[in-house]
Amino acid sequence: MGTISEALLEMSRLWEETIPAAVFSGVAPSSQTAYGYHNSANNLINSGQSNDYSLQINGDRTSDGIDRDAYCAIDMSMNRSDMILVTNRVYKSWKDANDPRLDKHREGIGTLDGNNVTYMDFQSGQLGSADDSHLWHFHKGGLRLYVNDMESVNAFISVIKGQTYAEYLSSSPPPPPSPGVDMAFLDDSNAAALAYRIDAMVSGSETARGGPVVGEQIWIVQHINAIEKKLGTSPTTDGAKLAELESKVDAILAKLASVGDALKSG
């Protein structure tokens, strides 16, 4: 037996969105002893096919940390014109040395002209053929290491959409930071607190949460403390004194605002 990854199912949904007449045709192998990417690594090995071509290259070997139970190919059925369209888009991306969107995939089989089947090995660059069922369904296989990888799915879907690599980059979320870059990981509560603080700071409404100045806007308290420090008095700890100082600050700010308005109008 084997498993079907959520990423492959998502690929089928995105493919159908992109090509309105396309139909998800399958993932599972035609039998548990079938060769190639449709079958899982464990099924291949257990049926004496450990030398199958889909287990040999970098990203396909069991030692690479692949999901050994996963079926790793998808078939999408399309009409003749869509088969030609999609196959040509994949072929064009494959042949572009500056386009890495197929780098995590192994093979594609379709038809460039509606009459002949074209096999494309994205890893070796080999061009070939396959059986005529690929005149009405496109096969995408491997690499096994990326069968659960949504980034590789999105890259492939971008190709069949007809996007250029530059368009794909501009429409994709930025890649995650590379390993080694210091990051702060936020859980949901921390993220919510951070969002609150950013919003509060931007709006200037963040208030003190405790102590004698509880409820007062932080930036006012900080300014008053700075003024008191310059005057040689103790930092604000008294509510009445705070109110008195606030009124003075408000008066200063109002004066500054009127001066500013006068300068603008002048």
Add this chain to the structure above:
Amino acid sequence: MLYLGVGVGGPFDGVEVISRFPKGFLAVDRPINRCWIYDFQENISQFVVRDADGYDLVNDITAPKNRVRAALEDEYDVMVAP
């Protein structure tokens, strides 16, 4: 293993078909939301339509019988209707 035969009735009438699965195939027309079931008759190498008028296509993957389930199983192939 591939199963080769000629379609009888429905949208594949007279069309040579290759199915990858032994019981036959499901022909799907998503734009009009219809499907047709073809059963493979190996002795005469024909895929015979069950109902030439077809059925409403079931896209709901939680339904007991739906097109995605057919694609995920290994009895009927699924292909676009011509």
